[in-house]
Amino acid sequence: MNYVETRLAELSRNGDRKAFAELVDLYKDRIYHLAYRMLSQAHAAEDIVQETFLRVYKNLHRYDEKQKFSTWIYRIATNLCIDQLRKRKANYSLDAEMPDGEGADWYSMLPSDDVSPEGQILLSETQQQIRSAIDMLPEKYKSVVILRYLHDLSLQEIGEVLDMPVTTVKTRVHRGREYLRKRLSPEFGD
Known part of the structure; x- marks a missing residue:
């Protein structure tokens, strides 16, 4: 269990904007890569990142410190991606462009x-x-x-x-x- 993340979540819940900004910094790239892999579109992945952190912020009171913060935020992001895939199922492109130098996978x-x-x-x-x-x-x-x-x-x-x-x-x-x-x-x- 990462106590730093749990502490940042607790501080954020109590209105500490710097703590929330640190959580965003810790997870924005990971959430983007998850969303990009699932959706294959950069702009859709960016939207998922924004929506994920919006939901995290609105629902910090629901975060249970007994579970890993990473599990909680991945659940939110993954569910948003799955919802997005369901919405666009009919026009989902298998030829989505993959930018060069995207990072190791x-x-x-x-x-x-x-x-x-x-x-x-x-x-x-x-x-x-x-x-x-x-x-x-x-x-x-x-x-x-x-x-x-x-x-x-x-x-x-x-x-x-x-x-x-x-x-x-x-x-x-x-x-x-x-x-x-x-x-x-x-x-x-x-």
Whole structure:
């Protein structure tokens, strides 16, 4: 448990604006990356960040200090993303643009012994294929896969964020992985 975050939340609840600004600084980038991964659109991710902190501020009185602050804020952000995905399901773009130099994530760290320009192109294509496959994941698998592999949350933490039993999280992680494996196997010659 991070006592600093709990203390900042407590101070924020009592009207300390500097404490709330520190919470925002601690989490704005993490929430943005979570939202960007789930929604694949920069402006939508920015909106989620703003809405998340607005909800955090309005609901600080509901935060239970016995739970991790990170779990609570991830739950808020993830639910907002899921709501957004449901709203735009009909016009959801699988060709969303991915900016260069976006930061390290699990598929940008795929091992490669080949550092030639051709190798870099292949690695880049592989990353794009994985991103596209994640974008195509059914909603119920997408959130658990992103939280597990891109945000490195434990199964227990994902269960707390999504308010579901760990056994359900395990099943969805497994099925999400299988879905990705099947989606990617034609590209990788399986």
